[in-house]
Amino acid sequence: MPFTEGETKTINYLKAQFAAVGAEPGNGDSYFQDVPMVNISTKAAPTMQVQGPKGSFQLKGYDDYVIWTNKADPAITLDKAELVFAGYGVVAPEYNWNDYAGLDVKGKVVLVLVNDPGYSSGDSTLFKGKTMTYYGRWTYKFEEAARQGAKGCLIVHNTEAASYPFSVVQNNWNGSRLQLDNRGKNVPNCDVIGWVSEPTANKLLSAAGLSMALLDKAKQRGFKSVPLNVYLSTSMQVKATYDKSHNVIAKIPGSTRPDEYVIYSAHWDHLGVGKPDETGDSIYNGAIDNASATAGLIELARAFNNMQPKPERTIVFLAVTAEEQGLWGSAYYALNPVYPLAKTVANINMDGLNAFDKTKDIIVVGSGQSELEDILNEEARKNGRYITVETHPEAGYYYRSDHFNFAKVGVPALYTETGVDVEGKGKEYGEKLADEYREKHYHRPSDEYDPKTWTLAGAIEDLKLMFQVGKRLAAGDQLPQWKQGSEFKAIRDKSLATKQQQ
Ligand SMILES: [Zn+2]
Structure with a gap:
């Protein structure tokens, strides 16, 4: 929960981990971006x-x-x-x-x-x-x-x-x-x-x-x-109570196009301590939502740093605050971007990784929005996987995590969800797992790390895919676009036109 001792521990942990895997400070000399907030x-x-x-x-x-x-x-x-x-x-x-x-x-x-x-x-x-x-x-x-x-x-x-x-x-x-x-x-x-x-x-x-x-x-x-x-x-x-919370920003500078950016994001916050559940547990750990993807950011930073040759464009790792309270950390970043939005090629956001077995599919949320899903599709096929569209488009998930704030300012944003076609077990099994999470653990104290059931095999597979998509975007001069009919296309077109005039 932002503002608490939990925040201090979390952001310092992230800073130390980003430094340890070789990612540089992403905001001048600092790994932090102040986010002025009111509690x-x-x-x-x-x-x-x-x-x-x-x-x-x-x-x-x-x-x-x-x-x-x-x-x-x-x-x-x-x-x-x-x-x-x-x-x-x-x-x-x-x-x-x-x-x-x-x-x-x-x-x-x-x-x-x-x-x-x-x-x-x-x-x-x-x-x-x-x-x-x-x-x-x-x-x-x-x-x-x-x-x-x-x-x-x-x-x-x-x-x-x-x-x-x-x-x-x-x-x-x-x-x-x-x-x-x-x-x-x-x-x-x-x-x-x-x-x-x-x-x-x-x-x-x-x-x-x-x-x-x-x-x-x-x-x-x-x-x-x-x-x-x-x-x-x-x-x-x-x-x-007025105070500052913090986004954590790290980067791997691009080798030939350092002033163009691919931003990976994941929110580091969860709900803190709240009303106890039926077992008396009052700690909302947020292990899947979203410690899992925050850890994923660190692993992606490690992977990009190990790349030889280094990515052409700069890769930014943005762990944002206060998502659970209204997507505030990413909103603040979008209003006060460290890197110019017109030079930001894409945002890839992760919110909740698959803690369990590998899936053949990966779910695109907000499908039909941008060309990023075509790149994802091609990369998934290379691994013998496939993309599917979200099963609950009525839930508005495209508007419910941090990539939405990038979309609002025109930056093409990709957001995926854990697939359901579990290897060796099939879709019915996967759908049951997803429903169980939504009904029993989502935003509850029981969203907790469980060494007995967590294999993380699925998370590793999905992260590899996110890495491949980012690697494609970091190489060359391609600028993925919003598709016709996307409510964000006009904003991007305007932003790019302004850049060209400068
Ligand atoms: Zn979340």
Whole structure:
């Protein structure tokens, strides 16, 4: 967890390991990049008072809802704040969709649905159908509600649509969270952001004399929000602590094109100490997520340093902070890049390696985005392996790890996931393993190193492939492009055009 003794130990360990494998400091003389952040810790009142025409009652914090704030104000209050159901909370001009059309939410709390109308309707012509767009992500919902001037934004949780159970929300939104230090910058924020469980949404609608059928209507084009006439009251004490966290950056300088860069990234952080699980374990180790890929970065640095001749382009190893709190370390890097973005050939991001047996396949997340997947495909075939597309495009994984911040600034970014076609055991076995991880260990204290089951054979195989892709990118003058239709292509084209003018 950033800001803790765990951070100090982790970043110093990484620095020592990068130095030991022969990688140089990646930020001038330093292996570190300061990331100014604020730790916002909240103490929410234990309950929320709900008043509606068909009933008044109290909701219980943690069990029924979780709330938080992005604001550093010492006290936050909802005092009979009006609740408005705003569909998916989406304003998407390219899909001709606006849930806020004709709606004045200033000073009100919006209740919105997770994911996007394409997912929920199953209509492949609506948004990207089952494939989640950025409009489906909770980060977007809170950003948009703030832009609309809402006082609060509560997302209705749904396990399928969110792709994780309510317990993940409870663990993530309890107590304290980090974000970039935005003092002096004009970044709009709601007072209260959070999630309610589905049974809670049902209660809120009942208080309005409505039913869950209303939620269903929101996926239809032309849906108009109806006033709920429900009012919420609760409060929160806030403590803001400003401090710096750190990205760790190392490099292997290129032999002939040292001012062109291939950046490997992996987040070093996890969740720290949190609510104990059923065994009483309260330490969120994050062994797979993401100690595994952080270790992978070190091994890649070792491999590139051992290459003879050395790679032509510079290889950068970026271990970013605060991914779990909102992709902040990579966001900060993308806004304050050490190496020019127009000279950054590609980002290869790793988040969770395969701790178990080798797989024949490797999964491309966000397939169809860039030419990097074609290079991956060719290299995989050389090893007798193959690439597949993600099995849960509705989960929006392309927007859920650090490469997304590179994509947002136009740098082509590759993100893969552990395959499921386990050698000698097949797909069914692999899918079972993946489901088991998602359901039982993801973001829980049990994401732990287990010497009995971890073979790391799969991780080694996948890292070899990541190495081969990086090696291809480091040799020669090829600049991989975003594909037609990618929402990031225009940004890259502009960035490269600007570079040429200089
Ligand atoms: Zn992760």
